[in-house]
Amino acid sequence: MQEIVGMQEIVGMNANETDLLIVGAGPAGMAAAVTARSHGLSVRVVDDQPTPGGQIWRGIETVAATPRLARLGEAYRAGAEKAAAFRACGALYEPDSQLWQIEPGFRAFLTREGQARRVAARAIILATGAQERPAPFPGWTLPGVLTVGAAQILLKTANSVPSSPVWIAGCGPLPLLYMTQLLAAGGTIAGFLDTMPRGRIGAALRHLPQGLGRLGDLAKGLLWSLALKRAGFPIIRHVAELRAAGEGRLESLHYRTQEGREGEVAAEVLLIHEGVVPSIHVPLALGCAVSWHAGQHCYVPELDGWGETSQANVFVAGDGAGIGGAEAAEPRGRIAALRVAARLGRLGEGSADAAARTERARLARALALRPFLDALYAPRPQVFAPVDETLVCRCEEVTAGELRARAVQGRPGPNQIKAFTRAGMGPCQGRQCGYTMAHIIAAAQQRPVGEVGFQRIRPPLKPVTLGELASLDEREPAA
Amino acid sequence: MRPDIIVIGGGTVGAAIAYGLARTRHQVLLLDGDDGDFRAARANFGLVWLQGKGLGMPAYQALTRGSIALWRGFRDELEAEAGIELCYEQNGGLAFCLGEAGFEKRRLELLRLHNQGGEGEPDWEMLDRPALERLLPKVTLGPDVTGASFGRHDGHANPLRLLAALHGALARHGGSLRHRARVERIEPAGRDFRLVLDGETLVAPRIVIAAGLGSPALARQVGLEVPLHPERGQVLVTERLEPFLPLPASGLRQTGEGTVMIGATKEHTGFDASTTADAAARLSRKTVEIVPALAKARLVRQWAGLRIMTPDGYPIYAQSQSHPGAFVALCHSGVTLAAFHAEALAGAIAAGILPESLSPFHQRRFDVPQAA
Amino acid sequence: MFRKLHDPGAQAVTVLIDGQPVIAELGESVAAVLLRQPEAWSRTTPVSQSPRAPYCMMGVCFECLVEVDGLGSVQGCLTPVRNGMRIARQQGPRRLSACRKLSACRKLSA
Numbered sequence: 027m028q029e030i031v032g033m034q035e036i037v038g039m040n041a042n043e044t045d046l047l048i049v050g051a052g053p054a055g056m057a058a059a060v061t062a063r064s065h066g067l068s069v070r071v072v073d074d075q076p077t078p079g080g081q082i083w084r085g086i087e088t089v090a091a092t093p094r095l096a097r098l099g100e101a102y103r104a105g106a107e108k109a110a111a112f113r114a115c116g117a118l119y120e121p122d123s124q125l126w127q128i129e130p131g132f133r134a135f136l137t138r139e140g141q142a143r144r145v146a147a148r149a150i151i152l153a154t155g156a157q158e159r160p161a162p163f164p165g166w167t168l169p170g171v172l173t174v175g176a177a178q179i180l181l182k183t184a185n186s187v188p189s190s191p192v193w194i195a196g197c198g199p200l201p202l203l204y205m206t207q208l209l210a211a212g213g214t215i216a217g218f219l220d221t222m223p224r225g226r227i228g229a230a231l232r233h234l235p236q237g238l239g240r241l242g243d244l245a246k247g248l249l250w251s252l253a254l255k256r257a258g259f260p261i262i263r264h265v266a267e268l269r270a271a272g273e274g275r276l277e278s279l280h281y282r283t284q285e286g287r288e289g290e291v292a293a294e295v296l297l298i299h300e301g302v303v304p305s306i307h308v309p310l311a312l313g314c315a316v317s318w319h320a321g322q323h324c325y326v327p328e329l330d331g332w333g334e335t336s337q338a339n340v341f342v343a344g345d346g347a348g349i350g351g352a353e354a355a356e357p358r359g360r361i362a363a364l365r366v367a368a369r370l371g372r373l374g375e376g377s378a379d380a381a382a383r384t385e386r387a388r389l390a391r392a393l394a395l396r397p398f399l400d401a402l403y404a405p406r407p408q409v410f411a412p413v414d415e416t417l418v419c420r421c422e423e424v425t426a427g428e429l430r431a432r433a434v435q436g437r438p439g440p441n442q443i444k445a446f447t448r449a450g451m452g453p454c455q456g457r458q459c460g461y462t463m464a465h466i467i468a469a470a471q472q473r474p475v476g477e478v479g480f481q482r483i484r485p486p487l488k489p490v491t492l493g494e495l496a497s498l499d500e501r502e503p504a505a
Numbered sequence: 506m507r508p509d510i511i512v513i514g515g516g517t518v519g520a521a522i523a524y525g526l527a528r529t530r531h532q533v534l535l536l537d538g539d540d541g542d543f544r545a546a547r548a549n550f551g552l553v554w555l556q557g558k559g560l561g562m563p564a565y566q567a568l569t570r571g572s573i574a575l576w577r578g579f580r581d582e583l584e585a586e587a588g589i590e591l592c593y594e595q596n597g598g599l600a601f602c603l604g605e606a607g608f609e610k611r612r613l614e615l616l617r618l619h620n621q622g623g624e625g626e627p628d629w630e631m632l633d634r635p636a637l638e639r640l641l642p643k644v645t646l647g648p649d650v651t652g653a654s655f656g657r658h659d660g661h662a663n664p665l666r667l668l669a670a671l672h673g674a675l676a677r678h679g680g681s682l683r684h685r686a687r688v689e690r691i692e693p694a695g696r697d698f699r700l701v702l703d704g705e706t707l708v709a710p711r712i713v714i715a716a717g718l719g720s721p722a723l724a725r726q727v728g729l730e731v732p733l734h735p736e737r738g739q740v741l742v743t744e745r746l747e748p749f750l751p752l753p754a755s756g757l758r759q760t761g762e763g764t765v766m767i768g769a770t771k772e773h774t775g776f777d778a779s780t781t782a783d784a785a786a787r788l789s790r791k792t793v794e795i796v797p798a799l800a801k802a803r804l805v806r807q808w809a810g811l812r813i814m815t816p817d818g819y820p821i822y823a824q825s826q827s828h829p830g831a832f833v834a835l836c837h838s839g840v841t842l843a844a845f846h847a848e849a850l851a852g853a854i855a856a857g858i859l860p861e862s863l864s865p866f867h868q869r870r871f872d873v874p875q876a877a
Numbered sequence: 878m879f880r881k882l883h884d885p886g887a888q889a890v891t892v893l894i895d896g897q898p899v900i901a902e903l904g905e906s907v908a909a910v911l912l913r914q915p916e917a918w919s920r921t922t923p924v925s926q927s928p929r930a931p932y933c934m935m936g937v938c939f940e941c942l943v944e945v946d947g948l949g950s951v952q953g954c955l956t957p958v959r960n961g962m963r964i965a966r967q968q969g970p971r972r973l974s975a976c977r978k979l980s981a982c983r984k985l986s987a
Contacts, residue, residue, distance in 0.1 A: 184910075187880060438684040490803065492741075643973075744970075
């Protein structure tokens with residue numbers, strides 16, 4: 027463990043330097059900021075959104091003042107006071123900021139309003155949350171196909187709903203929640219293509235005993251399901267394969283169930299969701315070790331009990347540490363902040379331990395139902411094995427077939443395949459193709475996917491203009 | 506099947522040699538390292554380049570010239586065999602000059618190099634700013650650009666496609682390729698070499714060590730001391746843009762895909778292949794000095810590679826005296842020299858003897874003299 | 878493709894999409910406004926010129942890259958609209974606009 031107490035005299039303090047840099051102003055980032063501030067740390071929070079709240083509480087400050095708040099549900103409403111506490115905590119909050127590189131030391135580079143800057147910090151908490159799991163199928167790049175999460179963001183931030191009855195496909199709590207919210211808002215649903223495979227409930231039940239303390243959550247899910255059934259739109263179970271078609275935009279949708287039942291329907295908007303995965307680009311770019319989480323089918327950073335990664339003084343909190351939802355994100359954020367406060371000498375080790383015990387108990391409660399949910403909503407196998415014609419890399423337009431063909435020639439790894447096919451070389455930096463590519467390699471080479479690894483993440487984390495870069499002067503402290 | 510020749514190193518150098526050997530009906534096995542190894546081949550800038558190269562080493566000038574003369578034919582065959590376009594263009598290449606002094610300095614450098622070779626008419630010329638503007642009608646040059654040197658034989662290709670094509674064509678000719686096959690040890694065994702990998706042993710009567718920075722440890726086991734050091738090169742690449750730069754330049758080229766490559770730094774930072782924002786800023790500043798409109802282009806990726814540098818910067822081609830049948834091939838111009846590696850060098854290795862013309866590249870030039 | 882459930886009222890602003898004036902609500906994202914247009918796409922790809930529209934709305938798919946006030950490849954889902962904002966859909970690879978002086982370009986990108 028690297029000792030950084032006493033560095034203060036050496037580095038000095040200025041506006042560009044704080045004790046702690048928090049990346050992301052969602053539940054974990056805000057909770058970490060509040061805790062760190064309460065122990066007197068100087069804190070900078072950077073976030074690419076214009077207002078605090080992360081994805082779960084997107085737009086909460088605006089919506090809280092409107093009647094729309096009621097129909098978005100209790101969990102959303104809870105964000106209002108969290109955002110207020112965060113605003114009041116005294117952290118230096120920089121919204122609309124794109125973080126594009128972090129160098130050891132730490133020096134972080136960000137762009138805000140077209141201006142690139144460098145800031146320094148002694149410790150970092152990455153609270154960058156999660157993204158929806160890419161689930162490629164033929165036609166998923168057509169205008170009209172969006173994620174369920176995207177539609178929910180449109181509802182929260184722009185009060186917008188699909189203009190015609192919408193098809194929703196997928197699996198997980200989010201489609202159920204969104205459909206409930208959509209109906210409450212006056213939207214209409216053409217049908218739900220439930221992609222949960224047959225027999226999942228049985229498989230998930232063995233994880234139920236440890237989640238019994240969370241019966242309330244289970245009841246909530248059940249209520250959503252019942253309400254949706256009453257709404258009367260078609261629900262098609264065990265959908266295994268999807269295909270979207272149209273000239274320049276989505277026009278029709280074809281599905282096939284596990285039992286071989288097929289259907290083709292006209293569609294203008296299709297929303298898809300196959301769960302969420304931690305956002306791991308920043309930890310990967312920083313060289314933090316990650317390992318495969320078999321239950322959640324994704325990589326998670328290797329963390330100690332405080333959320334510290336294999337890189338000293340780099341912490342991960344929130345869904346970026348493994349999917350746990352907002353209730354798990356907050357204690358994780360506070361635990362990491364306690365450790366940083368202790369490291370910097372603002373809090374005794376004993377006090378940090380005691381405070382962390384309470385938070386860890388909260389975390390355990392929040393995660394109790396997770397294994398059940400993970401098993402229940404595990405992605406169907408087709409998500410990882412799209413048919414050959416599917417564009418896997420949306421940016422560089424590389425198909426599953428091309429990746430498969432490459433994967434058998436000498437059994438190369440993901441970086442070699444990226445070099446040869448350009449998959450992962452576009453602006454999204456593999457955020458949409460990385461996992462699919464790993465699964466295709468694993469299947470073709472008969473290796474466990476966890477052993478294949480993820481593409482190397484290169485800077486910048488977000489594309490930055492050469493002009494912004496050219497204006498960075500390394501010799502002088504940034505203004 | 507037992508291979509005739511094992512090439513250690515699946516980068517551009519090793520792959521070109523293996524491809525060349527496979528074409529001459531040798532049973533070739535190409536061993537590539539791990540996915541995360543230092544890989545200069547995946548960091549390459551992609552120039553097929555002559556101008557400015559070879560000061561103090563006329564043999565290198567000749568070698569480069571010879572390889573470039575072979576490149577079109579090499580490209581044609583390789584593309585046909587692998588079904589991959591290399592995007593090779595040979596319409597000449599530029600080195601931009603900033604300020605009057607920069608222009609004059611470049612002219613003198615090239616003149617000195619030309620006089621060293623003493624061969625016929627120059628194959629380069631200095632272009633003043635108006636001449637350069639005529640050559641680049643879609644580019645508005647920065648105010649400090651005074652002109653450029655123009656090399657007639659220069660060009661560029663897609664280095665990743667070259668590597669993919671070499672791997673593909675090798676297979677087409679019956680050669681084998683194995684990624685993630687790291688050679689841990691080489692044991693001379695009679696006239697054969699036993700290569701010890703994790704969990705298995707391979708045997709061949711002839712081996713080629715082209716393992717980049719991993720080569721010294723392997724070469725030592727067959728009696729060859731090859732002094733190498735890494736030189737870091739950082740490269741930037743932008744989003745795809747409409748074609749605007751018809752010719753490649755030293756440090757700035759637009760690829761067939763439309764991306765703009767910018768680079769590369771030359772840094773001595775040991776075996777550290779990380780990138781730095783400082784380098785990105787410096788490279789960006791230099792680029793917008795030359796083409797100001799690029800200030801609005803977005804950087805999509807920055808990477809670093811480690812060049813395989815010898816003490817004099819020139820290649821090493823040698824056969825072991827103590828262990829005949831073991832060769833080393835090391836250089837940092839794997840793309841320019843690919844045609845030479847696939848043709849002449851592979852032929853010589855197949856014949857079992859390197860020609861006298863390659864003697865300036867033997868690693869013994871670095872040996873400390875034993876006696877006066 | 879999408880419709881707004883309320884009238885922006887006092888929060889209404891006018892933005893230009895490919896030169897056409899469009900009413901939007903102050904602070905909502907460029908991508909949200911694009912999705913309400915009859916032509917709901919945001920760009921055509923530089924690889925095959927196929928049309929794409931905002932997909933993730935949270936900054937991880939880069940399908941909503943548009944030109945905003947002269948600056949190219951801006952993520953529309955992360956950019957709140959302002960009155961008078963000029964938004965242009967990107968078609969294929971971007972063209973480098975002439976820019977004589979570095980200082981002018983810096984100003985534009987700032």
